[in-house]
Amino acid sequence: MAEGPTVARQAALEAMARFREGELGDRALELATQGMEGRERAWTQELVYGTFRLRGRIDHILDGFARDGIASLDGDVLDVLRLGAYQLLEMGSVPPYAAVSQSVELVRMAGAGYASGLVNGILQNMQRRPNFRFPDPQADPVSHLETWGSHPRWLAERWIERWGADEARALAEADNLRPELYIRPLGMSVEDARDQLAEAEIAAELVDFAPDSLRIPPPATAAQALAVVPAVVQDPAAALVVRYASVPAGGDVIDLCAAPGGKALGLGERAGRVAAADLSPRRLRRVRENAERVGWGERVGGVVADGRHPPFRAVDAVLLDAPCTGTGTFRRHPDGRWRVSPDDLDSLARLQDELLAAAAGLVKPGGLLVYSTCSLEPEENELRIDRFLADRAGWRIEPPAGVVDASLLDDAGRLCVLPQRQGVDGAFAARLRRVA
Template sequence: MTNRKKGAPKPSGKSGGAGVPGMAARKAASDILGRVTGKGRPLDQEVDPLNGHAGFKALDTRDRALVRAILGTALRRRGQITAILAALLERPIPEKTGVVENLLHVGLAQILFMDVPDHAAVDIAVTMCERDRRCVPYKGLVNAVLRRAAREKADILESFGKPELAAPEWLFNRWRAAYGEETAIAIAAMHLLEPNLDLTTKEDADGWAQRLGGTRIGKTTVRLSDHSGPIDELEGFSDGAWWVQDAAASLPALLLGDIAGKRVGDLCAAPGGKTAQLAAMGADVTAIDISASRLKRLERNLSRLGLKAAIVATDLRYFTPDEPYEAILLDAPCSATGTIRRHPDVAWAKTPMDIEMLAAVQEDLLARAFTWLKPGGTMVFCTCSLEPEEGERRIEAFLNATPDARRIPVEPAEIGGIEGAITPDGDLRTLPSLLPAEPPEHGGLDGFFAARIGKAAG
């Protein structure tokens, strides 16, 4: 079990519910948690300051930070909190809307895993119960459960500290089958830790690491392990010297090699980190994505960075380029289980059926995109998934079905010598448990798979 989260933002007191400081923030957190876990709403959309949850948008900056902290903790620790709650309750809560359960999850996240005074978490939860007719009958239960959790905190944390609880059982069992017990536990343990802030630099990664007080990872990434505060206030942001991108996500573009002056298709391009890399490498890039709104964000990022790419909003299933590409980067739609540390809602939003469905989409896109590649060209296929069906098995099936395709193995020097990231077949496979550091939260990578495929010259 990792230590409780320190430095949680304090409520401002300016946006409390009816004079109760911090209550509006807890109310927003409870509502959003229900929408994310019960209705499948992406967390990022709910906490968008412009288009997100109404209660969240009404908060001031400090209370928004508190909501994000509570939700991150409640989702990261959801498996543990669910098991703890089951042990603290004599029987399941009969209330069907989930509002009481969400309120308890928010309260337990603060009491057990955050630097929030226990009495504040309990008192606000009880007051919220009093003001919601659905909760009123459970006011005594909420009070008793949260107070017991505060009293028995040390024993509870010791009893429910297994990292396996960081993911749904079906998902952890998949990782165990794919990577073995020890690695599966290591993956789950990293998901309990807040992610680092990784920046991809256009040039001079060592110089920017020194300026920003970070560490260089691989070839082009600067990691800021202890960063807090607005990203746009960091040195180099306004000058377009770097952009936010996990170190693992920066690796697939590097596998295309020297692409200066080449015509490159960036497929499923948004939000645009890989597009920026390709453009910075001197390629003539066409960025294609189905989401026009996400492409607008990509366009804004490129403008800030002083980079250019042709941008096309379309469904790849109905798209054909005017002429073949010399290189293609296909970052295919996937379950995104490799990003759970960064997006903890993913663990509780996906199902085995999602993985099966997305693997079929990847199969179709792989076959289609390969026909757009010039003879002698190179394609990199990647997914931010930990699931072999969306990585190793997908590429093996493609190679077996495509006579003019061949795997081009990845060499350690191409990825900056990151240890353990190349499979026996020569593909790239990063895991959250790679890149160990002390303290542990300063290490790790998103889970990514990438394979480099060459097309026969004809």
């Protein structure tokens, strides 16, 4: 009798199903892997995130072997095929026979035993005939980006129109890399943190364009690094937003959409007090836990609040790290590319305008409003700031002098970090001064 599917593969399929039902990828994985030990959970994460990352490529391959195309398949069956294909293509530690047989058992466990022969046949054919064909990048760059590049067609089209085919392809390739581990030390210099980590036999590297960040190469884990130095896990793009904000030393600051809290803690290095607001009590607990872990529980306080109706008095500076499509973080959140749609740009722009209006009302005359996103899309970035300034007198863009490398600023002085150029997450920020 064949063995049933492993617990890790069952959890992977559960995470995929939760995602189809509307759960964010990281939350779906968290719920599906509860109670699993660390190594098993890491294997499941590699399988789930890797499948999300290469879903467009995998779907193109599967579609060539499915008689009626993958659009005709039940959701569980298609997800089993995607997970099996990723194991065959990318997980060298998994023997091909195990990838196939475990996928057959997994589709049976999912209540779709009628498709076991189909799953077996498609994956066996993939293994026997691995010379897959993809659209030519020169003749059809959009289809190449959609399939080999594994990005939705609508994004491929807009990125090629904006940057050209070569840079759009570089962006897709950057998104398809596994994210690296970075930390941002708190209350100590990166040099001192590096030395302290070295004493604990943990390697750490400076990041030339992000002076507040350290790269932690494998095999060290985030938990190991955070046990040695006070820090938060944070991509250099996010650390650059805090650096660019350059809030007044000793001032009162509000972080209006704060969870998970890395930027709020970064602001706390200069600010006197930071009010970290977020609509989600669950996510706000992470802010409080991080603040207490680094000993800043009194400096950074959490407030459950809707950023559109903030319960605060005017302060010296406000950071609005606005909800967005997250197109700059597809390497870190690979499910995001399959979750967002063109309609999201319109709905999020309306929300971003509402939040900007509310945030502006919290800034004292002469104070600062810093608007940021992890999006690459002009509708969420430059166009929002252009509209804000067109609708309001008494505000101006005021980039901080000499704080970030000039190559990271656009002609208007706004921060623009791009994955295909800097090799980290994407980020945008505009530092606005309310004229006294």
